[in-house]
Amino acid sequence: MTGSALAGTRAPSWVLCDRCRLPIYGKRLLRAQGVCPECGHHRRLTAVERLAQLLDPGSERPIEAPAVAEDMLGFVDQVPYRDRLSDARRRTGLHEAAIAALGRVCGIPVAAVVMEFEFMGGSLSNGVGELITVTAELALEESCPLVIVCASGGARMQEGALSLMQMVKTSQALLALDNAGIPTVSIITDPTFGGVTASFATLCDVIIAEPGARMGFAGARVIERTIRQQLPDGFQTAEFLLEHGQVDAIRTRAQLRGTLHRLLSVLAARPRRTDVGNKPVSTPARRPPALLTEARQLPAVDSWDIARMARNPSRPCTLDYIRMLIDDFEELHGDRLGGECPATVGGVGMLDGRPVMVIGQQKGHTAAELNQRNFGMPLPAGYRKAARLMRLAAKCGIPVLTFVDTGGAYPGVSAEENGQALAIAENLKLMCGLPVPIVSVIISEGGSGGALGIAVADRVLILANAFYSVISPEGCAAILWRDAAAAPQAARALRLSARDLLEMGVVDGVVAEPDGGAQADHEEMAQRLGDALRAALDELRSVPGPELVAARRARYRAFGRSPANSCSTTDARMPA
Numbered sequence: 254m255t256g257s258a259l260a261g262t263r264a265p266s267w268v269l270c271d272r273c274r275l276p277i278y279g280k281r282l283l284r285a286q287g288v289c290p291e292c293g294h295h296r297r298l299t300a301v302e303r304l305a306q307l308l309d310p311g312s313e314r315p316i317e318a319p320a321v322a323e324d325m326l327g328f329v330d331q332v333p334y335r336d337r338l339s340d341a342r343r344r345t346g347l348h349e350a351a352i353a354a355l356g357r358v359c360g361i362p363v364a365a366v367v368m369e370f371e372f373m374g375g376s377l378s379n380g381v382g383e384l385i386t387v388t389a390e391l392a393l394e395e396s397c398p399l400v401i402v403c404a405s406g407g408a409r410m411q412e413g414a415l416s417l418m419q420m421v422k423t424s425q426a427l428l429a430l431d432n433a434g435i436p437t438v439s440i441i442t443d444p445t446f447g448g449v450t451a452s453f454a455t456l457c458d459v460i461i462a463e464p465g466a467r468m469g470f471a472g473a474r475v476i477e478r479t480i481r482q483q484l485p486d487g488f489q490t491a492e493f494l495l496e497h498g499q500v501d502a503i504r505t506r507a508q509l510r511g512t513l514h515r516l517l518s519v520l521a522a523r524p525r526r527t528d529v530g531n532k533p534v535s536t537p538a539r540r541p542p543a544l545l546t547e548a549r550q551l552p553a554v555d556s557w558d559i560a561r562m563a564r565n566p567s568r569p570c571t572l573d574y575i576r577m578l579i580d581d582f583e584e585l586h587g588d589r590l591g592g593e594c595p596a597t598v599g600g601v602g603m604l605d606g607r608p609v610m611v612i613g614q615q616k617g618h619t620a621a622e623l624n625q626r627n628f629g630m631p632l633p634a635g636y637r638k639a640a641r642l643m644r645l646a647a648k649c650g651i652p653v654l655t656f657v658d659t660g661g662a663y664p665g666v667s668a669e670e671n672g673q674a675l676a677i678a679e680n681l682k683l684m685c686g687l688p689v690p691i692v693s694v695i696i697s698e699g700g701s702g703g704a705l706g707i708a709v710a711d712r713v714l715i716l717a718n719a720f721y722s723v724i725s726p727e728g729c730a731a732i733l734w735r736d737a738a739a740a741p742q743a744a745r746a747l748r749l750s751a752r753d754l755l756e757m758g759v760v761d762g763v764v765a766e767p768d769g770g771a772q773a774d775h776e777e778m779a780q781r782l783g784d785a786l787r788a789a790l791d792e793l794r795s796v797p798g799p800e801l802v803a804a805r806r807a808r809y810r811a812f813g814r815s816p817a818n819s820c821s822t823t824d825a826r827m828p829a
């Protein structure tokens with residue numbers, strides 16, 4: 254039986270789960286929003302049920318199906334298209350394979366389109382393409398986010414090449430929203446294929462998939478028939494897509510509204526609207542500033558001691574700071590090009606009520622996590638994910654915060670094959686022109702180009718016991734001393750400590766660490782860092798984009814220009 258069993262006011266008494274085959278009490282299934290309480294299978298919902306689940310009760314204002322040219326081909330297969338169309342209309346009670354409405358999600362105004370798979374396989378017709386376009390145009394007019402719930406087998410064959418043109422029409426409607434800075438979210442339900450996947454379903458800023466939902470261009474059976482190859486387990490499922498960098502997150506039906514609320518609270522924060530649930534920006538902390546901006550405020554330390562201290566696995570990592578400083582963090586995954594980097598995390602959240610895009614390199618504390626996170630060495634997919642999220646921040650006008658903590662970009666065959674150097678280089682250029690504030694902080698290890706790939710910023714901060722260097726002391730010793738044991742001498746020669754970096758102007762401020770270092774008191778360290786970040790963001794918040802970019806350009810243009818600057822060592826290397 255189909256999901257339409259959930260429609261209407263009365264639930265059937267017992268329903269058999271399509272996956273685990275267990276009988277479920279109808280009312281229980283209804284309460285669980287059509288998710289099997291036994292196995293978690295997300296049963297297909299009708300578009301009407303979905304819209305009702307998505308929007309706040311009573312907020313729905315339906316958008317009328319626009320008039321379109323129907324059956325321009327006079328198409329007939331075994332049955333005339335006209336008959337198929339009227340049959341689908343009769344069975345579903347809908348005019349087309351999608352419905353749309355203006356409404357609210359947890360108080361945030363949205364324009365929403367929901368596709369109906371029961372209507373000719375959710376196929377993309379002139380009518381569906383027009384409805385999506387009209388809804389996107391309304392989102393533009395009302396300046397509210399667009400949410401699209403996808404379910405489709407692809408283009409509608411019976412409408413020929415005109416169906417293909419709907420892919421372009423909807424894509425350009427989304428482009429207009431990009432240009433206007435209006436966020437878009439697509440929700441992938443099972444199944445989403447063909448022309449829908451190759452247009453609006455994957456062009457949205459954030460792509461959320463339901464557990465187990467399949468998405469792809471060609472269907473598994475077509476692929477198997479064409480290439481005669483056994484497909485991997487879980488092929489094209491949400492879990493497969495997450496691993497291959499193509500969706501941002503997987504969310505159960507119960508989590509969906511909460512996730513949308515958190516995402517849209519950040520992404521749709523500009524222009525300000527009186528959203529229910531949006532926290533007011535709190536006043537900056539009054540405690541004494543933990544930020545040191547003059548080298549003489551810092552003790553002279555041994556660079557080798559610092560290098561060893563910075564690598565202490567007990568120091569807080571990016572995700573620790575996110576947990577302690579960022580409210581309502583929603584992690585976003587994937588570079589959308591086929592890769593997901595475990596060493597690079599990113600997402601949106603609030604820093605004391607200020608919307609921020611957070612990007613960071615994650616090492617972890619235990620052997621298992623270090624392994625899983627690739628020892629904090631990012632893949633090209635990590636830099637490309639960071640780039641995608643920075644572009645999204647620029648589109649939505651929210652500042653970018655980066656936490657740098659890597660020994661270096663991953664040196665491996667696959668990384669080279671996938672253009673590691675290109676990925677880093679592209680980020681340098683992107684960050685140079687990003688029209689929103691960027692604040693970067695080196696929390697432990699700033700390893701060369703791998704660190705720089707997310708560290709071009711308006712304000713570069715460093716923790717007192719962190720370091721930033723063109724090469725690791727060991728690497729430098731091996732090359733120049735031809736002896737890795739000379740690492741302590743190399744560290745001293747490289748002048749990689751926070752104090753040295755401040756003197757050279759490579760960093761703008763040093764965040765003092767608690768006694769015993771950041772590892773001794775995570776909470777205290779996070780408080781100090783939080784104060785510094787808030788102060789930096791407050792300083793940059795009101796600066797117009799072009800001025801930010803000009804000042805950033807001047808900052809980097811100045812490096813290495815004058816031999817008479819405050820840097821006394823001539824062979825100090827600036828990151829190139």
Ligand SMILES: [Zn+2]
Pocket residue numbers: 270271272273274275289290291292293294
């Ligand atoms: Zn089940």
